[in-house]
Amino acid sequence: MLSPSEFTIGTLGSAAPLSLILPRTKYEATMLVGHVDKAPAAVFLSGEFAFHYFPSTDNDSWRGLIVPGVRVEVDETSVFDQGQTMAPLGAAIRIDTRLAIRAKSEHSLSGSSALTIHDKLVSAGDLRAGFTRWQIVIGEGQTKRVLWQRSDEDEAAKSSA
Template identity: 50%
Template sequence: MLSSKEFSVGTLSDAKPFSLMLPRGGYEATFLIGQIEGGPAAVFLGGNYNFVFFETSAASNWAGLLIPNIRVEVDEASVFDPRSVYGKVGAVVRSGTEIVIYAKRDGSYGGLSKVTLETGLLEINPQLSAGFTKWQLVNGEGLEKRVLLEVDADKVETGN
């Protein structure tokens, strides 16, 4: 359950990076809001456009519950070397001081892009990174921590 202070209701154009948008009904979608090229971007989680993203600055047609300040937790048993499997859609990758998700740009037939999900992490060796196919989005800390969404990129179909 969410406390009243942990969410608001709004559109994707209102959503700040590192938020989760949950649908209020059958015609809305679940989005993970990250950052790409300095601006907010929404990644579909589920449905026909799973792991497809688009910039959100003018996306006032998508609405739902907005949950800010979400964090990514990874299943260490699903770790892989991103250099050996470049661009696994739906996987999250820890490199440098950030965590990104590999997603497809809406309307693009090319490769995958990296949408930033967390920044400001402790610096790691810049030549090394780790990818994960199983991960979850959490809110809160300690006894207040809740798992909001679990993802297994190996088992989910992708869209677009």
């Protein structure tokens, strides 16, 4: 459950990076706002277009509950060497000074890029690590709640589709 001070209702264009957008209807979608090339962008977290992103600046078409200031946690037991293994769409990637999500641009026919969700972290230099499982949370300690979770089952379902 969310307390009234933990969310607002608005458009995607009004959501800052590290905001989770939760749908109010079946026509809306769960999204996370990050940035690509320093411009705000939103990535779909589920559905037909899961892990596709698009610019979110001035976007008044998408709406929902906005939960600002969420945190992303990675499951360290799902780590892989992103330099040795191709990261699947939706994987969290720790690279240089960022934590990013591997996603496809809405206009991309092939390939993918990284949507930054955290930056200004301690530099990892040339090393990289990927994580197949991660989650979006709010709160700390006993008040911490998981709002969304990516699991290996998500990847298995996409592979079999």
